[in-house]
Amino acid sequence: MTIYFYKVSDPYGCFSNFSVxxxxxxxxxxQTVEHYYQAQKFVRTENERLIQVIRDAKTPMEAAQIGRDRTLKxxxxxxxxxxxxxxxxxxxKFLTHTDIQVILLNTGEELIVEDSPTDYYWGCGQEKTGQxxxxxxxxxxxxxxxRRLPKN
Known part of the structure; x- marks a missing residue:
């Protein structure tokens, strides 16, 4: 059974980069993986000051909106x-938070899919044809x- 996730409030929402x-x-x-990811776009650039702005963003959506601004280099x-x-x-994230590490490990060998209707790179897109x-x-x-877990 394929495991689909997208919104934080849905089952497997902890797999989202927006999960707190x-x-x-x-x-x-x-605060979130989304904050970290979006800020890394500006390392060693003229917009490096945005790293702190993104770190301070109140929500992952706010961090994403800054990082996704197409006018920024x-x-x-x-x-x-x-x-x-x-x-x-x-x-x-999954090494730090053992509660969600258990959820991830309990997925066995199931396929995990980000069910984003719009993202065909990170997710599967509306037609489920994304990467x-x-x-x-x-x-x-x-x-x-x-691999890192001790063998019994």
Whole structure:
């Protein structure tokens, strides 16, 4: 059975980057993975000041709106590093919060799909033909956590 997730309030909502599960990466606190991910777009750019603005955003949606502003110049290597940034945020989230780590591990080997009707890169899109990169990362994080668990 494929596991679909999208909204935080839905079953498996903890898989969303908008779920309020704070993380710490390189000594910095982030309210959500979305805050972390959006801020990384501006590392070493003329808009680097936005990193703090995004960190301080009251909601993940506010952080996303800032980071998705098409008028802002992103770091030159963003397309090359964005999946690694997402991996770091998602892995840190599930290593930090053991309650949701259990939920992820309990998905067994099921396919995990971000059921975004509009995102064909991170999600599956309306026609379910998208790349589902976030679902792929979650399944890889699931495997990585299993690899790190002590063997009985």
């Amino acid at each position: 599960h704070p993380i710490e990466v390189e000594g910095l606190y982030w 992103l770091r030159c290597d963003w397309e090359e590093v964005k999946c690694q940034v997402m991996w770091q945020g998602v892995l840190t 589902n990169q976030l679902g792929q990362i979650l399944m890889n994080v699931r495997q990585e956590i299993r």
